[in-house]
Amino acid sequence: MQRLAWPDGRSSMTAIIRTHSWRLTPLGAPENWPPALKTAVDIALQSRQPAFVCWGKALTTLYNDAAIAELGTRHPAALGRPYAEIWADRWDDFAGVVDAVLAGEPQHVVMQRSRPSGGEPLTWHTFSWLPLRDDKGQIAGFLCQATESNLSLGDEQLRMVVDSASDAISLFDLTTRKYIYLNPACSALTGFTRDEIIKMPVDEVIARIHPDDLDQPGVAPGAPFPPASQIEYRWQTKSGEYRWLSVRRQTVPDAQGNPVAVVSINRDITASKQAEEALRDSEERLALAMESGEMGAWEWDVVNNKAVWNPKLFELFGLPKESEAGYDAFFKIVHPDDYQALEDSLRAVLADGTHWKAEFRVIHTGGIIRWLVVRGKLERTLDGKPSIMFGVNYDITEQKRAEDELRASQTRLALAMQSAQMGHWEWDIAGDKALRSPEIYEMLGEPPIVGLDAQDTFMRHVHPDDVAIVSETVGEVLKTGRDWKAEFRIIRTDGEERWLAGLGRLVRDYNGRPITMFGVNYDITEQKRAEAELKTSETRYRLLHENLRDGFVETDMEGRFIACNDIYCDMVGYSREELYGLTYQELTPERWHAAEQIIVDQEILVRGYSSVYEKEYRRKDGAIINVEIRAVLTRDDNGTPAAMWALVRDITERKEDDARLQALKEQLMHVGRVNELSQVSAGIAHELNQPLAAMHNYAATARRLIDRGDQNSINAAQHAIAKAGEQAARAGEIVRRMRDFVEKRDTNQKRDDINAIIQEAADLGLIGAKAEGIETHFCLASNLPAVIADRVQIEQVLVNLLHNAMDAMADVPKRVLTLSSWLNGTMVEVIVSDTGHGIPEPVLDRLFHPFVTTKANGMGIGLAISKSIMEAHGGDITAEPRQGGGTLFRLRLPAAPSL
Incomplete structure (x- = not known):
């Protein structure tokens, strides 16, 4: 080193x-x-x-x-x-x-x-x-x-130095009131030559000073001013433009000390003044923003890592106001994808910088993501170490969304420009001479004018009926300076009318006078045709709207009605005028409010539409009707939810029909159960005959023993009476099962043990099986989960299958009936298999349809009822040939959730 x-x-x-x-x-x-x-x-x-x-x-x-x-x-x-x-x-x-x-x-x-x-x-x-x-x-x-x-x-050398100075230096003779020296920078600053300035009367020099600046002392040449004064004012240059000058003046005395001349050093400070004005505007906007609470302000003690946040900053960060402010709290809510870049930018400022600016995302509670900007200024100690940093944050989420939309729009525009046929033009306004590209002449259906004379008038091709409109729009542009935009018709050389769109921008000279406008034209004839078709389509839509079979209704986001058709008015009993003063919540019974608000919050606002759902309306006359609704969200141009519309169908009659149908189904099931019992009536009679006969024998025995009178006989009689009681209980149980099986009642689904249901159904459905020579096997899995089921209805399905199996094995040598249960994934399966004749293949495909049967005297409703019951339980029932002969029926029920 x-x-x-x-x-x-x-x-x-x-x-x-x-x-x-x-x-x-x-x-x-x-x-x-x-x-x-x-x-x-x-x-x-x-x-x-x-x-x-x-x-x-x-x-x-x-x-x-x-x-x-x-x-x-x-x-x-x-x-x-x-x-x-x-x-x-x-x-x-x-x-x-x-x-x-x-x-x-x-x-x-x-x-x-x-x-x-x-x-x-x-x-x-x-x-x-x-x-x-x-x-x-x-x-x-x-x-x-x-x-x-x-x-x-x-010295001549000093003159050379003054002449080469970048500031404008002048010497004004107070006696002759004329400039006697001007360096070259004076001409560059004012736009006048040296001779023009020297010959310029003092009154003209003063007249070029901005009127608002004339009240300052010493502004006019030759006017009294403080010794070695410095003033600032605006002066009009030869081009007509006002420039800001910083002027330092010093008097030159004669031998007696009397001022005879003034030396002025003039510096152009227009740029700095404009910057100051922009800064003032910026500071005013910042002050307004801070006062209105739109910005989050902060101060960070870098050395001690302590921070102070204003209330708005907590809101921007999505944090409660009681949270602790600081570096760690800030970086905890920064989006993971932006964390490293944001931290790197801050470290760079701390290492070797003073200003911090970055854009990043934060994650609020609930997963809401917002885009923020941070601007900070770092103060350092005398030895250059970071000390205090202060700044602001503000939300730019909507700006980011707009940028995304702009990028998409620019992409679409680029594609459109690539595919569109656009023509360019330039119009000399004073001479009314227009230069047009060949593409425009192609739109006009005539050959282009080329060469030095390739000029045309601006309005020559405009349709006579549209000349006034185009002239009015052009006049507005010349008056205001805004960009020109118009749609008008032209008449092609072949007589065809076409629609064109025009876009133009105005150019002014240094005095602000319009001199030129340039822009583009493109053909929108097809667009206009489409718009005409759209108007026709909208007419059709209005006709459809008023003639819908369903009610149509539109509300704002607070639920106030803003549109509806006649069907809806008839449905709820109100006129349009009455509805426009109400909300849909006022027509809805209160018990539906919470559930419908969940649909709005979690479906309509999230994905833009709802699933079809049912609720009730209270008509104007107080009657309650059932309705079915499908709602859709509409947004404004900024993507903000603006309204909801829905198709509403009155399903009151359908609900009543469903209730009647359900009653018929339950009645049919009851008939089915009675039919099942009637088919095994002989077996039931035999089953009841056994306990009744035993009761008779036990009663007769007891009577004889009592007649003997000795104690042993009486004890034996008591035992015989007890046995008779057991047989009576057995007969009563058989009667109870029969009564429960055929009883007509409402559906009652609850948690139940499938194996217990199978055993109870077997006790009832297999009465007489032994007498028929049928061998029964049970293969029931242990520790099966519970099912949600109506026990009687599932027993009805099983009893029907057991009777069918017994009938199918009536005339075969091998008669084996097997009942199995097991868990298959989330479904509990019950299998009933027999070794009977089996079911013909043509019948197998239609086996569960109503009135399909293989029995000579069968009604064909048992299996149809069974399928309806299983589907109502969220399960199903299927039939398939059994390997080795016979049929296998498979019942599937969902396993109940564990408690």
Whole structure:
């Protein structure tokens, strides 16, 4: 690493620089200085002329002994301070020079050097500013050196310097009231030649001053003004444009001290004034935004990592106001996809910057994503370390959506421009001469006019009926300056009428006079035809709207009616005028409000439409009707929900029909159960006969034993009576099952054990099976989940299948009936299989249709009822041939959720 080659100790500044606390400045320790800086400091310290070295963004300043006289009382505090702070009182003179040298342009300026104690000028110096570059070739500072010139006021060299100055310098004779000297910059600033200004009367010079600026003292040439004054005003140049001037004036006295002339240094500050005005506007908008609470403001103590947020910022971040503000809380809600980039941008500002600007997303509670902008300003300590950062955040979600829509629109526009036939034109307004591209002449159906005479009038091709409209729109453009847009007809050479669209933009001269308009034309004939067809379609739509079979209704987002057809009015019993003063909630019984609001929030607002749902309306006469609704959301051009419309169907009669149908189905099921019992009546009679006969025998035995009278006989009689009671209970159980099976009642589905249902159905359905020589097997899986079922209805299905199986095996040698249960995924399956004749294939496909049967005397309704019952339970029933002969019926029921 290069070390500083400090000059010998004879230089006082060498010693001062050696002992200065550089670690507290942006330059840091001298041993870490870049070679270019060290070399520049060496050169400055060894120079006998005043020399300054300024380095880094802050332009930290070092200087030699000769520069102390230039600094005066600024020394020694100037060492290590920013250049702009040292010369704050003369920065207007230096700012432009410094900007130029940092842009890579060496600067040379002649200045008068005064004695440190004041008095007469000592010498004239030429100050040279030279750019200094770092190791990467980037400009990192400058070296300023002074060279004694020994010029006097009348020297030709000084005249050359004044003539080459960028500011406009003039000398005004107070006696003749004429300008006697003007440097070339005066012509560049005003637009007038030197001779024109010298010959210009003072009254004209004053007349070109902006009226609002004339009340300042010393504005007019030759008017009294404070010594060495500086004023700002607007002056009209030769082009008619007002420019802002910063004018510094100094009187020139004669030998007696009387003022005889005025020296003026004029600098154009129009750009800075415009920037100030823009800044004021920006600050006013910022103040209004902050006052109206549209921005979230914050301040962050970087050193202690403490932050303060205003209430709006908590809202933007989607956090409760009682939350803790700070760096960690902020980054917790940043979208994961934006986290790293946002953190990197902040770290970059903390490392080597002052302004922070970024766009990012935050995630609110509930998963809502919003786009925000952050703007921050970092303040640093004197040694350049981050201290306090403050700034604002504001929501740009809608802007982002608009940008997405704009990109999509631009893509569509690009595609349209590629596919569209557009013609270009330019119109000379004063001469009414239009230059048109060949594409436009193709639209006109005539050959293009080419060559130097390729000019046309603007209105020549416009349809006579549209001339007035086009003229009116063009006149509005010439008056307001807005872009031109019009649609009009043309008459082609072949007589065909076509529709064109025109887009144009106005161009004005420097005085604001319209001179030219240029733009494009494109054919919209097909579009106009489509619009005409659309109008016809809309007429048809209105006719359809009024003649719909269903009611049509439209409401705003608060539920107020805004449109409906006659069907809807008839349905609810209100007129249109009455409905327009109501909401759909007022027509809906209160018990439906909560459920319907869920449909609006979770279906209509989320996906744009609802599933078909049912609810009730209360008609004007108080009657309740059942309706079926399908609702759709409509949005405005910004994508905001604007209204809801729906098709409404009165299903009151259908609901009544469904209720009657359900009653008929239940009656049919009851008939089916009675029919099942009638088919096994002989077996039931036999089953009942056994306990009844046993009861008779036990009763007779007990009577005989009681007649004997001894104690043993009485004890035996008691036992016989108890046995008779058991047989009576057995007969009663058989009768109870029969009564429950045939009882007509409402459906009652609840959690139940499928194996218990199978056993109870077998007890009833297999009565007489042994007498028929049927061998029965049970293969029931253990630990099966419960099912949600109506026990009697499922038993009815199983009893029907058991009777069918017994009938199918009536005349076969092998008679085996098997009942199985098992879990298949989420469904509980019950299988009834037999070894009977089986079902013919043509019948198998229609087996569950009503009135289809393989029995000679069968009704054909048992299996149809069974299928209806299974589907009502959310399951199904199927039949298939059994391997080895016979039929296998498979019942499937959903397993109930675990408790």
